Amino acid sequence: MKKKTIFGNWEASAIIINLICTKIFLNFPRMAAETGGTAAWLFTIFIAALAFLGFTVIQILYKPFEGKDLLDIAELAAGNPGRVLAGLVIILGAGWCATAYMRVFSENMKLISLTTSPLSFVELFFTACLAAGAYLGMEALSRLHAFSVPFIASGYLLIMVGVVNYIDLGNLLPILGNGAKEIFISGAPKVSVFFEILFLFLLPPFLKKHDNMKTTGYWSLGLSAFFLVISSLVFTSVFPYPSSLERIIPIFHIARLIKLGRFFQRLESIFLFIWAAAALLYISVCFYFILFAFQKTFRLDYYKPLIVPFAIIIMSISFIPTDFSEVITYEVSLFRKWSWIAAFAMPILLLVLARLRNKGAVRKGRAA
Amino acid sequence: MISTGHIVIIALLVWVAFYTISYGVWTWRKDNRLGAIMIFLVAVLTVVLPVYILIFREV
Numbered sequence: 102m103k104k105k106t107i108f109g110n111w112e113a114s115a116i117i118i119n120l121i122c123t124k125i126f127l128n129f130p131r132m133a134a135e136t137g138g139t140a141a142w143l144f145t146i147f148i149a150a151l152a153f154l155g156f157t158v159i160q161i162l163y164k165p166f167e168g169k170d171l172l173d174i175a176e177l178a179a180g181n182p183g184r185v186l187a188g189l190v191i192i193l194g195a196g197w198c199a200t201a202y203m204r205v206f207s208e209n210m211k212l213i214s215l216t217t218s219p220l221s222f223v224e225l226f227f228t229a230c231l232a233a234g235a236y237l238g239m240e241a242l243s244r245l246h247a248f249s250v251p252f253i254a255s256g257y258l259l260i261m262v263g264v265v266n267y268i269d270l271g272n273l274l275p276i277l278g279n280g281a282k283e284i285f286i287s288g289a290p291k292v293s294v295f296f297e298i299l300f301l302f303l304l305p306p307f308l309k310k311h312d313n314m315k316t317t318g319y320w321s322l323g324l325s326a327f328f329l330v331i332s333s334l335v336f337t338s339v340f341p342y343p344s345s346l347e348r349i350i351p352i353f354h355i356a357r358l359i360k361l362g363r364f365f366q367r368l369e370s371i372f373l374f375i376w377a378a379a380a381l382l383y384i385s386v387c388f389y390f391i392l393f394a395f396q397k398t399f400r401l402d403y404y405k406p407l408i409v410p411f412a413i414i415i416m417s418i419s420f421i422p423t424d425f426s427e428v429i430t431y432e433v434s435l436f437r438k439w440s441w442i443a444a445f446a447m448p449i450l451l452l453v454l455a456r457l458r459n460k461g462a463v464r465k466g467r468a469a
Numbered sequence: 470m471i472s473t474g475h476i477v478i479i480a481l482l483v484w485v486a487f488y489t490i491s492y493g494v495w496t497w498r499k500d501n502r503l504g505a506i507m508i509f510l511v512a513v514l515t516v517v518l519p520v521y522i523l524i525f526r527e528v
Contacts, residue, residue, distance in 0.1 A: 185503075399504035406492040407508070409485050410515040417518035420526060 106307055110317045112243035113304050115250040116386055117321035120297035122328045123383040125257070126376045127205055129294065129329060130336035130351040132433050136288045139342045140278025141333040144288050149326035152295035155445040156322055159302070160315045162452035165459065167311040171302040171448060172397045178454035187451060188398025190443050192391055194299060197436055199387040200419040201428050203227050206380040208425035209350055214373060224416055227384055232412045234385030235392055236405065239307060242386055249378055256375035257328065260352065261335050263359040263368055268338045278342075293440040294329070298322065300390055302448055352376075388415065475523055482519055486512045 130141070137144030166174055175187035207223040215223055234242055278284065301318055308314050336351050339358070348354045356372035359365070391411060396404040422428045493508035 395507070399507050400501055401496060401504050401508075402499075403492075406489065407511060410489045410511050413482065413485065413515050414511070414518055417522050420522045 106238070106240045107309060108240065108243045108307055110308070110313055110320065112247045113301070113308055113313075113317040114321040114324070115246035116243060116304075117297065117301050117317065118324050118328075119246055119250050119253070119379055119382050120300060120386060121295055121321070121325035123202070123379045124294065125328060125332045126350075126352050126372075126379060127202070127209075128351070128429055128433065130332045131346060131348060132291070132294075132437070133329075133333040134337055134342055134345045135433075136279070136291060137284050137333075138278030139273050139275060139337055140284055141337045142273070142330055143276075143278065144284045144291075145326070145330045145333045147285060147288065148292045148294055149322070149329065151289060151292040152298065152322055152326070152445075153319075155292070155295075155441075155449075156298060156318050159445070159448050159452065160311075160318055162449065162456065163302075163305075163314065164311055165456065166305075166452070168305055168309055170305050170397075171299075171451065172394065174448075174455045175451050177458060178451045183451070183454075185398055187447065188394050190447060191299065191303070191394040192398070194296065194440060194443050195387045195390040195394065196415070196418075198297070199231070199384050199391065199415050201432050201436070202380065202387070203231075203384050203415065204419040204422065204428050205425050205432075206376075206384070207419075209353075210377070213350070213353065213369075221420075224419060227381065228412050228416045230381050231385045231388040231415070232408050235389045235408045235412075239389060239393075242382075242389060243307075246382060246386075249382060253375045253379050254328070256371050257352075258331075260356045260359065260368065260372060261331055263361060263365075264335060264339055264355050267358050268335065269341075270338055272338045272341045273334075290438045290441060293437045293444065295322070295325070296437070296440040296444040299444040299448070300386070303390060303393060388412070391415075471524065478523065479516075479520060482516050486515045489515060 133141035133145050166177075169177075171191070172184050172188055176184040179186070203224060207220055207227060211218060211220060211223050234245075298318070298321075301314065301321070304317070305311075305314050308317060332352065335355065336348075337345060339355055340348060340351075345351075353369060353372055353376075356369040357367075359368040388411070392404040392407060395401070395407065395411075401407075422431070489508060489512035493505045493512060496508055497505035
């Protein structure tokens with residue numbers, strides 16, 4: 102008999118927190134500064150509130166579908182075509198996350214510490230790790246997250262606290278930064294920063310009860326919002342706007358500032374450690390979700406024979422952009438502008454359709 | 470210019486693609502046509518994408 106994997110709220114929360122917050126190490130603080138100016142922190146609070154609102158609507162609609170993931174719901178809502186379409190959207194979303202982050206993290210790793218190594222060599226390590234993660238499965242990945250995320254969060258908070266001497270609250274003025282219109286209207290689609298919440302809707306079969314999904318969602322969104330707000334607040338208060346926009350790897354630049362006496366210097370080594378750990382976990386989970394969605398969408402019996410082919414495809418696609426600034430451009434101006442449709446609008450639409458069809462089926466049953 | 474290293478990599482890719490195709494054939498025989506077609510597509514991409522990257526992008 103096939104063993105059913107079940108894990109707790111903390112494991113699931115750790116996965117979602119890492120998925121949402123890894124972008125802090127990449128480009129999130131700079132993106133927030135680009136949109137909100139000196140009010141990057143206000144912009145972050147605003148998009149977090151929108152994500153909370155979206156999740157609240159989804160979790161209310163989700164109540165009758167306990168233990169069912171988004172692909173099951175897509176099938177209930179629109180039959181096989183619905184399941185295939187929703188599956189392809191999830192595969193493409195997870196695929197973009199895995200390829201883009203693999204390329205950007207490898208480039209940054211090469212830029213900071215592995216300066217003479219070829220990019221393909223750096224990416225090979227990421228590829229080996231994601232293949233190993235997918236081979237071990239969701240249970241191993243969830244346990245690994247539950248263990249690693251507290252260390253990553255502590256290292257990150259240590260960096261944020263360490264730079265407290267450099268904080269100048271005057272850098273946060275004017276309080277509305279680039280203007281209310283820029284933050285609250287043009288900035289609203291950037292709720293896509295929380296795109297990874299979509300993967301929570303693939304976890305209900307592992308979480309079983311609706312209450313577990315609800316608790317996991319609120320905890321992971323709350324903690325992620327806290328970490329994102331801290332990052333944008335510290336970044337904009339340490340580096341004055343607009344010179345803050347010149348920092349390619351924001352948290353790395355913050356970590357380099359830390360000097361606590363003679364013995365606590367060059368704390369960017371901590372940054373490198375937590376950065377690599379967060380990136381590896383992020384890419385491994387995205388890769389697992391590609392395989393999971395592919396298996397479920399096309400009703401395959403096994404996903405393990407597809408690990409190596411998909412790893413090769415992901416690695417190859419990550420080489421297609423000419424440089425990592427091209428990836429960041431697509432990430433910020435395309436993916437983080439429109440992916441809210443897949444993360445929030447698509448689940449709401451599918452859940453509404455599934456509920457309507459459910460009601461129709463119940464009425465037909467009563468009439469018969 | 471294709472080097473010996475490239476030939477070794479391409480041989481490995483073809484081997485992975487054959488393994489994937491055999492899984493596709495098994496799925497086809499279980500009457501899951503759409504699943505099998507998608508697996509065949511994955512097998513093709515497993516060879517085409519890396520070869521494009523190796524030869525045209527010279528990574």
